[in-house]
Amino acid sequence: MARELRKAARDSGEDVAAHHGLVKMIPQWERGDRAPRERYRLLYLKIFTDMLGDLPHGMDAVDLATRLVEVHSRAASLPRPGEIRRLEAAALARPRATLTSAEIRALAEEAIAHLHEVAGKLAELSALLGDDKAGQGKP
Amino acid sequence: MSARDDEIRRVVAELEIHVAEVQARLAVLNALLARDEVPEDDKEEGPH
Numbered sequence: 001m002a003r004e005l006r007k008a009a010r011d012s013g014e015d016v017a018a019h020h021g022l023v024k025m026i027p028q029w030e031r032g033d034r035a036p037r038e039r040y041r042l043l044y045l046k047i048f049t050d051m052l053g054d055l056p057h058g059m060d061a062v063d064l065a066t067r068l069v070e071v072h073s074r075a076a077s078l079p080r081p082g083e084i085r086r087l088e089a090a091a092l093a094r095p096r097a098t099l100t101s102a103e104i105r106a107l108a109e110e111a112i113a114h115l116h117e118v119a120g121k122l123a124e125l126s127a128l129l130g131d132d133k134a135g136q137g138k139p
Numbered sequence: 140m141s142a143r144d145d146e147i148r149r150v151v152a153e154l155e156i157h158v159a160e161v162q163a164r165l166a167v168l169n170a171l172l173a174r175d176e177v178p179e180d181d182k183e184e185g186p187h
Contacts, residue, residue: 067151074158079165091171099171111164114157121154128147 001026001047008043008050016043029073044069051129068125075122081112 002022009016016022016039028034036044048065079087088108092101099107 064148064151067155071151071155071158074162075154078158078161084165084168087165087168087172091168094171096171099167104168104171107164107167111161111168114160114164117157118154118161121150121157125147125150125154128143128150 004047005040005043008046012043012046014039014043016040041069072122075118078115078118081115084108084111084115 002019005022005026006016006019017025025034025036025040029036029040045062045065048068049061051065085108088104091099091104
């Protein structure tokens with residue numbers, strides 16, 4: 001992604017942080033620890049828009065690229081299954097009036113099941129976008 | 140619109156749904172830890 005950002009910046013005639021700076025910042029953005037500045041959000045948008053470059057309508061491509069950036073960011077901020085298990089254990093250890101232990105366990109199971117679906121869909125999307133890019137003859 | 144474009148839209152839509160499903164359940168678990176209760180929105184409204 002750092003390489004993609006640098007390339008998008010170079011194509012737009014913009015300056016970005018040095019490669020090692022981007023490599024450090026990108027995981028922080030993806031985890032939601034820090035919010036990228038507007039110019040970096042625009043570069044992300046450009047990268048995804050370029051990946052979808054053969055869509056017939058420009059606004060469709062921008063809309064889809066925006067959704068891709070947003071959902072990618074939301075997916076990256078989700079906890080891992082182990083963290084959900086820790087939440088489940090902490091919730092089970094607390095006295096509570098609203099949910100039974102079985103309901104809490106079911107919530108955690110469902111969250112992890114959907115998390116696996118998220119990973120699968122991200123892989124599917126990555127393959128589709130990779131195909132898309134390859135189809136345009138880009139390196 | 141190509142079949143691939145339709146496929147990308149379909150996968151993005153499904154991804155959005157699964158992300159929302161995870162976030163909804165995490166919100167309930169976190170609310171349990173924060174207040175030992177589910178969020179107010181999830182409760183039925185009683186008489187005022």
